[in-house]
Amino acid sequence: MPSTHPDGGAAGRASAPTSRLDYDLLIVGAGPAGTSTALHLAQRAPALKARTLILEKGTHPRPKLCAGALVPDVGRCLTQLGLDFTEIPSIRVDDFILTFEGRGFNLRLYEGFSCHVVNREDLDAWLAEKARRQGFAFQENTHVRRVERRDGYVEVHTDRGTLRARAVVGADGSNSVVRHAVAPRTHKAIGRSLEVLTPNASPSFTVSSHRGQNAYAEFDHVLDGNAGYVYTFPSIERGAPVPPNGPPVRHFGVWDSRVGGGTDRFSLKPLLGDIMEQYGLRLQEHPLQGFPVRWYHPGEPVSAPRVLLAGDAAGVCAFFAEGISIAIGYGRIAAESIARGFATDDLSFADYRPALAKSPLGRSLWRRWLLANAVYRVRSRAAHRLLWHHGGPAIEAFVKRFIFNWSKGA
Numbered sequence: 066m067p068s069t070h071p072d073g074g075a076a077g078r079a080s081a082p083t084s085r086l087d088y089d090l091l092i093v094g095a096g097p098a099g100t101s102t103a104l105h106l107a108q109r110a111p112a113l114k115a116r117t118l119i120l121e122k123g124t125h126p127r128p129k130l131c132a133g134a135l136v137p138d139v140g141r142c143l144t145q146l147g148l149d150f151t152e153i154p155s156i157r158v159d160d161f162i163l164t165f166e167g168r169g170f171n172l173r174l175y176e177g178f179s180c181h182v183v184n185r186e187d188l189d190a191w192l193a194e195k196a197r198r199q200g201f202a203f204q205e206n207t208h209v210r211r212v213e214r215r216d217g218y219v220e221v222h223t224d225r226g227t228l229r230a231r232a233v234v235g236a237d238g239s240n241s242v243v244r245h246a247v248a249p250r251t252h253k254a255i256g257r258s259l260e261v262l263t264p265n266a267s268p269s270f271t272v273s274s275h276r277g278q279n280a281y282a283e284f285d286h287v288l289d290g291n292a293g294y295v296y297t298f299p300s301i302e303r304g305a306p307v308p309p310n311g312p313p314v315r316h317f318g319v320w321d322s323r324v325g326g327g328t329d330r331f332s333l334k335p336l337l338g339d340i341m342e343q344y345g346l347r348l349q350e351h352p353l354q355g356f357p358v359r360w361y362h363p364g365e366p367v368s369a370p371r372v373l374l375a376g377d378a379a380g381v382c383a384f385f386a387e388g389i390s391i392a393i394g395y396g397r398i399a400a401e402s403i404a405r406g407f408a409t410d411d412l413s414f415a416d417y418r419p420a421l422a423k424s425p426l427g428r429s430l431w432r433r434w435l436l437a438n439a440v441y442r443v444r445s446r447a448a449h450r451l452l453w454h455h456g457g458p459a460i461e462a463f464v465k466r467f468i469f470n471w472s473k474g475a
Contacts, residue, residue: 101396
């Protein structure tokens, strides 16, 4: 019987009899990280397409509550893949306004706007269709239960049977099952998010500072121990065109990174209810969803022999919880490591973590982690007033140069 190899490059180089294997590569998760990995593999190792299977627990288009903010890095990454996200409905958000106690500044990233917003169900289904057209096979409605590394291959146990492959990509989100094959004991780099989408509810804007298609982030509750912010973005329903007078849908959320070992000692619901009241909306009248978000920690492993992680499974932005551009960026680096591994018959993936750390994306993730620790641990009202009321130009310059725009270097 084959035995599990917890460590070591030898496990990555061992050969398995072909008769044991169903695929060369299994990608678990068909969100932006998984489909980006596939699309980048189509460029770098096209011969792998015929021996790759993408597993998805749902069926596209499947529900995914998310603000859907596409920062300019997303467009640049997709352009490098020959894709144009404007094929799906989107909203241009010019102003992303960051405030503390009612005062703050406007963060515009590049070309006079902050981001585009899409419906995540539309985006994920669109990316999956692009991967299908490249020749990748999908198996949907498949729940992965357990992943085990063996001598020369990996076993993926699902509710539809067991699959064996030479290597596996874990792109299955913050609650990643694949991650247990990489890091059974892991740092608690997990934040929490609570979100509401208000379909068919045109807000009345009871607070004059909030307007139309702007996005807002309020950092008032950092002093209370919430290591994050409350936010709202304009949004759109799945498959719906953008109305000529602006979107009738708005997305509300609260992000608590728990950087610094925070606890769940207080409820996020009142924070979310407060910002919704500014729009004349009642939290109780709308469906509420909560979920964990894994953020990038530089000390956390992201690979093991024959297994590597991408997207939320590896960790996204610790400060903003921004994850779509991060997921697509992970896909590129993962595909490069996979292509090298199959070309050299060394699937230890020992190069993946150093390559990520040295990449423009990895450096951006490290800076976001530093920024989260520097800002969210501070409990001084005077310090936050100084930062948010007077530090706007410096913060904007820092964010533009060191946090976003990493894709130019890639």
